[in-house]
Amino acid sequence: RQMALRVHDQIDSTNSDITRRWQEGERGLLVSVADSQQQGRGRRGRVWQSPAGQNLYMSVGISMNRGFTELDGLSLVAGLALLEALADKGLANPALKWPNDLLVDGKKLAGILIELQGELEGAVRVIVGIGVNVHMLEAESVDQPWTSLDLSAPEADWRRDDLAASVLNRLLGHLSVFEASGFGPFAEPWNRYDAFRGRKLVATSGNLSGVGEGVDESGNYMISTDSSVERIYAGEISLRVA
Numbered sequence: 001r002q003m004a005l006r007v008h009d010q011i012d013s014t015n016s017d018i019t020r021r022w023q024e025g026e027r028g029l030l031v032s033v034a035d036s037q038q039q040g041r042g043r044r045g046r047v048w049q050s051p052a053g054q055n056l057y058m059s060v061g062i063s064m065n066r067g068f069t070e071l072d073g074l075s076l077v078a079g080l081a082l083l084e085a086l087a088d089k090g091l092a093n094p095a096l097k098w099p100n101d102l103l104v105d106g107k108k109l110a111g112i113l114i115e116l117q118g119e120l121e122g123a124v125r126v127i128v129g130i131g132v133n134v135h136m137l138e139a140e141s142v143d144q145p146w147t148s149l150d151l152s153a154p155e156a157d158w159r160r161d162d163l164a165a166s167v168l169n170r171l172l173g174h175l176s177v178f179e180a181s182g183f184g185p186f187a188e189p190w191n192r193y194d195a196f197r198g199r200k201l202v203a204t205s206g207n208l209s210g211v212g213e214g215v216d217e218s219g220n221y222m223i224s225t226d227s228s229v230e231r232i233y234a235g236e237i238s239l240r241v242a
């Protein structure tokens with residue numbers, strides 16, 4: 001695939017940059033990276049703190065030939081690609097919190113925001129936005145325990161350009177497998193890093209609790225209750241340790 005990469009000192013959000021580039025008529029694989037974001041977005045309408053000189057903010061815009069429903073697994077695949085790229089470079093004990101937070105020692109290191117842009121010529125346009133805390137040593141008003149690569153693995157060399165290249169390589173490799181075969185091939189590797197496995201969980205909606213059993217072949221999260229195995233669909237509800 002042909003790839004067009006843009007690097008910005010400042011941008012509102014790299015995800016928004018991909019949307020604008022599509023609107024301006026750019027086609028093919030689009031990648032936007034920024035040193036800082038003024039309106040970095042997290043999941044569920046949260047703000048993603050995006051100071052300059054610190055972290056990796058990267059978005060990939062891609063057209064995929066799969067139906068919308070199957071795209072749920074995409075956020076899991078993106079999280080796995082990110083984790084593998086970081087583990088390769090020396091990050092020890094990374095874990096995935098379903099659907100796609102990357103944790104180290106229970107603290108959030110990276111997050112992924114997937115946005116769908118609708119169909120064009122039969123393909124679904126997807127934006128995979130990735131934020132990784134790299135050099136950040138302190139932050140104001142982050143509403144959950146967090147860490148960074150420099151804090152979690154200080155002995156490794158975490159250059160942001162190297163990181164961006166490795167993450168992108170992993171992601172593009174995994175996306176082509178996903179496009180051809182769906183989530184199935186990723187269930188087993190994903191479950192190796194499951195932060196919830198064997199733990200007692202409750203859904204934030206409050207009416208479901210049980211023990212974490214990992215993801216199934218479609219990427220749904222399984223919880224065993226006293227009487228059954230319940231499946232939770234991506235984005236439907238969120239889980240926390242009881």
Ligand code: BTN
Nearest residue numbers: 013040041042043111112129131
């Ligand atoms: C989350 O865990 O809530 C998702 C965070 C995603 C942050 C990245 S940074 C690059 C891209 N641009 C954004 O505005 N958000 C994503």
